[in-house]
Every structure is written in C-alpha cells, then in structure tokens.
Amino acid sequence: MxxxxxxxxxxxxxVIDYNKLVKNIETMANFAKENKVYLRPHVKTHKCPKIGQMQLEAGANGICVATIGEAEVFADNGFDDILIANEVVEINKMRRLIEINNKNLVRVCVDSQKNVKDLSELANKSNIKIEVLLDIDVGLGRTGVKSGEPALELANIIKKTPNLELVGLMGYEGHLTYLTDFENKKNQTELCMKMLVDMSDLLNKNGFEINYITAAGSGTYMIAGKYPGITEIQPGTYPFFDEHMSKCVPxxxxxxxxxxxxxxxxxxxxxxxxxxxxxxxxxxxxxxxxxxxxxxxxxxxxxxxxxxxxxxxxxxxxxxxxxxxxxxxxxxxxxxxxxxxxxxxxxxxxxxxxxxxxx
Ligand SMILES: Cc1ncc(COP(=O)(O)O)c(C=O)c1O
Incomplete structure (x- = not known):
C-alpha cells in the first residue's frame, strides 16, 4: 500500500522531496548566475536555516526575511547578511533590530518619515548605524512610498538623519505573481522595474549614489532579473512551489x-x-x-x-x-x-x- x-x-x-528541492534551488541559482543578478532568497517560505544554508551554498548572496523574529533566528544560526524586506515600526521590534545590528548586518526597509525618525533616534542612542532601503510601491499598494517626488523627499530626509544610511531601493510586484498570460506579465513587470530604475536615476541626479535595487518574487523573477539596472532578486516560494504557483510558473x-x-x-x-x-x-x-x-x-x-x-x-x-x-x-x-x-x-x-x- x-x-x-x-x-x-x-x-x-x-514532507520534502530532497532531490526536487535541490533541483529547484539550483534552477534559481543558475538563473541568477547566467543573468548576472544577485540572488537573495526570501526565507519566509521555509523558515528553516538548513534550507537557507543550501541556498547560500548554491550561490545566494544573502537572505530576506519578513519579520524581526525571523531575522533573529537566522542571525542566531550564523546568517550575516539579512534584509528585512519590510518595515519595522513597533518600538520593541525596533529595539530588537538595533540589538541584532550590533553583531550582524541586518538592513531594513523604510517608507515613512515617522519610522525614519524613530529608527534614527534609537540607533543614535546605541551609537550604531543602520543601513536602510527605500521601499517603493510599484503597484501592490501594500507598503512603500510612491516613486518620484515623495520618494525623493523621504530620501533627502534620510540623508539628513544621523545614524541611518540609504543603501538601496526595494520594490515588490507581488500583484503580478499569478498572471498567467506571460506577455502581459512581462509588460507589467517591466513597467514596475522601470519605475525602480527611473527612481534610482532621479536620486542619483540629486546627489545620491544608489546602485542597489532589489525586487521580484518567484512569479516574476525571470522578467525582473533580466531588466537592466535591477541588481538583485528576492524570490521566496521557489524551493518548494505549490499548486497555485505552478499554474503560473512552469x-x-x-x-x-x-x-x-x-x-x-x-x-x-x-x-x-x-x-x-x-x-x-x-x-x-x-x-x-x-x-x-x-x-x-x-x-x-x-x-x-x-x-x-x-x-x-x-x-x-x-x-x-x-x-x-x-x-x-x-x-x-x-x-x-x-x-x-x-x-x-x-x-x-x-x-x-x-x-x-x-x-
Ligand atoms: C517583499 C517580498 N519580496 C519577495 C517575496 C517573495 O515572493 P514569492 O514567495 O512569490 O517568491 C515576498 C513574498 O511575499 C515579499 O513580500
């Protein structure tokens, strides 16, 4: 039976099918190598340091997490280059962010003046610097500042804020993940990537030096990862995949x-x-x-x-x-x-x- x-x-x-897991991890790592784009897997999918380690060994340059709790677990397990692909706003969570930043490189996204001010005050008290990414809303409407003037204004505030350093831009086009018509998905994803690249051009014309743009998930990586100017992809679901995703990405x-x-x-x-x-x-x-x-x-x-x-x-x-x-x-x-x-x-x-x- x-x-x-x-x-x-x-x-x-x-239950994990080990051979399929390894193959999925290799498929994404090979895509990144072939297209000369950095790969930062989002570990919220598996929440498992062992699998994160396999992703690093296959060629990933760091990991993304969604929560400060995930960042702590992975930092405790020796992961040293972590991006919280999300905002950390609640006071206790900001304190914990400062705590892990004492030992590990943990970057975080920001999208509001209030959060920038609060993070800066806490970092100042602990005498550390926090590297932040500007989260740009590319159409998902969940987090992120609007591109253009609003993002430039926030970037200028970060520049004047002690103890924070703006190191890059993040956008996540999660609203396009499940589109099944590839041409349509390609067109829409490219518009999102253009928004990010145009934004970094605008910042650089205004005295910034942004050369780090991270974006995409498992449903759009194959488009975003080829777009000139996008330097990193951050897919999560690809090691396992699931029924919903496999209908859209083969x-x-x-x-x-x-x-x-x-x-x-x-x-x-x-x-x-x-x-x-x-x-x-x-x-x-x-x-x-x-x-x-x-x-x-x-x-x-x-x-x-x-x-x-x-x-x-x-x-x-x-x-x-x-x-x-x-x-x-x-x-x-x-x-x-x-x-x-x-x-x-x-x-x-x-x-x-x-x-x-x-x-
Ligand atoms: C900001 C961000 N980046 C990347 C991902 C990874 O997307 P996926 O699980 O579709 O690969 C997610 C998923 O929720 C996300 O929220």
Missing amino acids: GLSWHENVSTPAL DFEIALTILATINNQTGKRNFTLDMGSKACSTADGKPIFKDYRKSKMTLLTEEHGQFKAGKDDSFEIGQKVELIPGHVCPTVNLYDFFNVIKDDKLIDKWEISARGKNY
Whole structure:
C-alpha cells in the first residue's frame, strides 16, 4: 500500500522531496548566475536555516526575511547578511533590530518619515548605524512610498538623519505573481522595474549614489532579473512551489507535500483525513491530492479533512496519502519540522526554527 518511509512518519506531517528541492534551488541559482543578478532568497517560505544554508551554498548572496523574529533566528544560526524586506515600526521590534545590528548586518526597509525618525533616534542612542532601503510601491499598494517626488523627499530626509544610511531601493510586484498570460506579465513587470530604475536615476541626479535595487518574487523573477539596472532578486516560494504557483510558473517542481492518514469512511466515496485547517492553510484554496487528481477535498475543519474519492480511486482506512497545499508558506508555519525524503527513504528531519516568529 504505502511507501516504506510512510511507516516512519506520524501524520499530518510535512514532507520534502530532497532531490526536487535541490533541483529547484539550483534552477534559481543558475538563473541568477547566467543573468548576472544577485540572488537573495526570501526565507519566509521555509523558515528553516538548513534550507537557507543550501541556498547560500548554491550561490545566494544573502537572505530576506519578513519579520524581526525571523531575522533573529537566522542571525542566531550564523546568517550575516539579512534584509528585512519590510518595515519595522513597533518600538520593541525596533529595539530588537538595533540589538541584532550590533553583531550582524541586518538592513531594513523604510517608507515613512515617522519610522525614519524613530529608527534614527534609537540607533543614535546605541551609537550604531543602520543601513536602510527605500521601499517603493510599484503597484501592490501594500507598503512603500510612491516613486518620484515623495520618494525623493523621504530620501533627502534620510540623508539628513544621523545614524541611518540609504543603501538601496526595494520594490515588490507581488500583484503580478499569478498572471498567467506571460506577455502581459512581462509588460507589467517591466513597467514596475522601470519605475525602480527611473527612481534610482532621479536620486542619483540629486546627489545620491544608489546602485542597489532589489525586487521580484518567484512569479516574476525571470522578467525582473533580466531588466537592466535591477541588481538583485528576492524570490521566496521557489524551493518548494505549490499548486497555485505552478499554474503560473512552469520552472519548478513541487517539492513539498503533506502526508496524511485516512481515519474514517463516512460514505461509499466519502472519507476523512487526520489533516484539517490546523495542518494545512486554505489561504489559496484547498489542498489537492498528489496521486489522485480526481479525488477532491470538500471541507477542512480543525483536525479533520473531508474528501470525496474520484470515480476510479480506491482508498482504505489507515492508508497514507500526500497532498499539495494551495499556498505553501502559511502551511509551513504550522509545523515544527520537515521530514526529508530521498530516494524513497526518510533521511533527516529539519527544524522549522522560525515558525511562528511573526512578531
Ligand atoms: C517583499 C517580498 N519580496 C519577495 C517575496 C517573495 O515572493 P514569492 O514567495 O512569490 O517568491 C515576498 C513574498 O511575499 C515579499 O513580500
């Protein structure tokens, strides 16, 4: 019935296909090398220092994180070049940013005068300098200052602010990730990249020396990473990929699944798994079966996942099945460790050290 490694894994559990993970990491690293663009993977996807290390060994020049908690975990694990691809505004989090900056290079994004002033005051008190990137809103509308005059004004304020140094620009075109028409995605992504490059030209005409522009995710890296003037890409999802992403980007294989057990049969074709919403995020739709594409999940409650078997699929109680989550990042955040499978054997368990570090 199941593969032998199934016996050694308590479910629900996260499972990594090691060979596919390595291949995905290499595919992105090779793209970066071929296109002479720096690669700074966003580790919010896996939150796992072991995988971050593999990305560095494949050629990445540093990492991105989304939260100060993630920055702390990775700094404690020896990562020394970290970009918080986000704003750090809350007072305790700013204090923690100063603390890790005493030992490690941790850059942060800014998009408001208030945050610039607060960061500068704290850095001044500790007598350290913080390197910041100006976050430019390229259309996502989530964070970032508008390009042109508003960004120039904020850059000039940073220049006059003690203890902060403006070292680059960041933009994230996350609103384009899931576009399926490639020409349309290309046109729109290039407009976003032009906005960033034009912005750095404007700054440099006004006395700045900006030669660092970081952008893009796994859905747009292949366009942004080729755009002249973009110096770095910061994709996150590519080591694992997921159902939603693979519909839009064919370059990567799905390397992460959830192993679950069929606990109950409630009708001729109705079954229930031991994997509910506490074990699989439904943020981007319900998970799908890796090997039974006609069987469909119907409802996920906390500890239970109900499904209807496809016409030709047969299941039995106690059977283990693999599912592909709709969105991998919030799913990973629910688990303590990955089970690593290579050539049908369980070879290791890797801690998801930064899980839950959303603060
Ligand atoms: C600022 C920023 N950069 C990069 C990424 C990576 O994007 P993806 O997971 O689509 O590769 C994200 C993802 O949320 C992000 O917020």
